[in-house]
Amino acid sequence: MPEVVVRLKDSPDRWGLVELQGTVECPSSVTLQSAHIGDLHMDERGVPQLVIGHHLLSGKVQKLDKPFGVMERDGERGWRVCALVEEKYVFRTRPKPIIEKTGG
Amino acid sequence: GINAEYGDKNYGNYDIRLIELNKELVELLRKEREFVLRGEGGEDAVLCTSTQTFEVRECTTSNSLLLVPGLGITTEERQPTVRHVTATNFTYYEVKLCRAKLDKMRNLLKRSAFRGEELESSIEGRLTTKDLLGLIQASEKEIRAGLDGLGAVELDGYWRTVETEYLTTVMSRVLMLLVEKEWSWERVPLISCCKTLEELQPPFVSELSLRLYGSQTDEEGGEVYMRLSEDKVCRFYAEYILSSSAGMFHLDEFMEVWNDALPEGMEPRRNHLRGIALVSRNRAPVTVTHLPLSDLPVDPASRFSYLFGRQEKWHQDDIIPYLEDLTGPGQTVNSLLLKHCRSSTDPVTKEKTYNSRQRQS
Numbered sequence: 022m023p024e025v026v027v028r029l030k031d032s033p034d035r036w037g038l039v040e041l042q043g044t045v046e047c048p049s050s051v052t053l054q055s056a057h058i059g060d061l062h063m064d065e066r067g068v069p070q071l072v073i074g075h076h077l078l079s080g081k082v083q084k085l086d087k088p089f090g091v092m093e094r095d096g097e098r099g100w101r102v103c104a105l106v107e108e109k110y111v112f113r114t115r116p117k118p119i120i121e122k123t124g125g
Numbered sequence: 126g127i128n129a130e131y132g133d134k135n136y137g138n139y140d141i142r143l144i145e146l147n148k149e150l151v152e153l154l155r156k157e158r159e160f161v162l163r164g165e166g167g168e169d170a171v172l173c174t175s176t177q178t179f180e181v182r183e184c185t186t187s188n189s190l191l192l193v194p195g196l197g198i199t200t201e202e203r204q205p206t207v208r209h210v211t212a213t214n215f216t217y218y219e220v221k222l223c224r225a226k227l228d229k230m231r232n233l234l235k236r237s238a239f240r241g242e243e244l245e246s247s248i249e250g251r252l253t254t255k256d257l258l259g260l261i262q263a264s265e266k267e268i269r270a271g272l273d274g275l276g277a278v279e280l281d282g283y284w285r286t287v288e289t290e291y292l293t294t295v296m297s298r299v300l301m302l303l304v305e306k307e308w309s310w311e312r313v314p315l316i317s318c319c320k321t322l323e324e325l326q327p328p329f330v331s332e333l334s335l336r337l338y339g340s341q342t343d344e345e346g347g348e349v350y351m352r353l354s355e356d357k358v359c360r361f362y363a364e365y366i367l368s369s370s371a372g373m374f375h376l377d378e379f380m381e382v383w384n385d386a387l388p389e390g391m392e393p394r395r396n397h398l399r400g401i402a403l404v405s406r407n408r409a410p411v412t413v414t415h416l417p418l419s420d421l422p423v424d425p426a427s428r429f430s431y432l433f434g435r436q437e438k439w440h441q442d443d444i445i446p447y448l449e450d451l452t453g454p455g456q457t458v459n460s461l462l463l464k465h466c467r468s469s470t471d472p473v474t475k476e477k478t479y480n481s482r483q484r485q486s
Contacts, residue, residue: 023259025162027172029154036211037196041189044213058191058210088151089217091192092142100142100162104194105151 038109080112143217224453225263367415433481
């Protein structure tokens, strides 16, 4: 069986990785192809915050000791490393429900 | 802030894999631009750089790993921008440096080994460099080093080793010629040697044997001179004598036969028998028994089983030569002994001794 080549793309992109506990659930009426998952921003202390539905998750940015290569198929037998992931946003804290303000 | 969306129309249809690389591998990938995966159906794949081999293992996490191209958020960003999640993964590949898996190559080459021109037409399964790179789970550098170590040569584009029995015949003829021509083993004329033996054996095997058992010293007047290695020739004869007899000798008798066989000036020593024979302890008269390393099982557990089947108790110095070829990253002789043996101390010599961990029935 001939060897399978894993080639690095000419200028590999930098991808981000968001790590969440469990799975993200979407209401069945919305197809995954265009679902809005949530909003991500950094607060003043540099702590990433993720709002999903009515929940607020606090996380942290972790530099990866062992970066990930992102492999996509290249032709029938090959693979291409199209991007590298060198850090991840990890959300492990229990979600805090966001109470909607009434009125206004 | 970022609005994270599953916006990519191909979400769910991408086959995206994550592979965990260490920093050195990332640098190497940037430099070499590619790695290769090697292995046949039924084998676990290995990842190879140009010089190293890594085992690949699939790991599963209960967390969701959302891959977002171009994700990078800072405290300064005010305008929300959209980023699309390309895929969600739950598995990734882990790589671990390992020993090059070359035993398969040795066995495959054995099948197509050269054993004389008359038998060439019946040889099957010859392998090219390209064949080897597709079949053998090792980096190219390790494969080439392995071929070198086996004394393989490229004939008509195929890698060939010489069958052991045939090589023995070839080498014996070369050594007998030395005596006949009164050539010193320190300066053997390669071209004359090959030419004189041409009717008996093809020149390439005469040359191969001289290169396996010696090295080039100089060239003069159109001739190439080889110096035989005393260690290698002593080991050659020890193996020759032991394999052509019942396999066990009294030591005195063996030393005499061995000495007689060797070219003038070569002196056989006990440590030439490492990996070839066992010299008995606690027995009189002392015996020498044939136990070639090449006959032993490749898998560590099976090897120890075999060794303890031959002898219940082993002294450290005696067992080590039969374990060295099993070592690799994270696996030393000591770790193997610790795992598979019970150790104690010889009350007389104070040397470490080893017994099987398995119960002897």
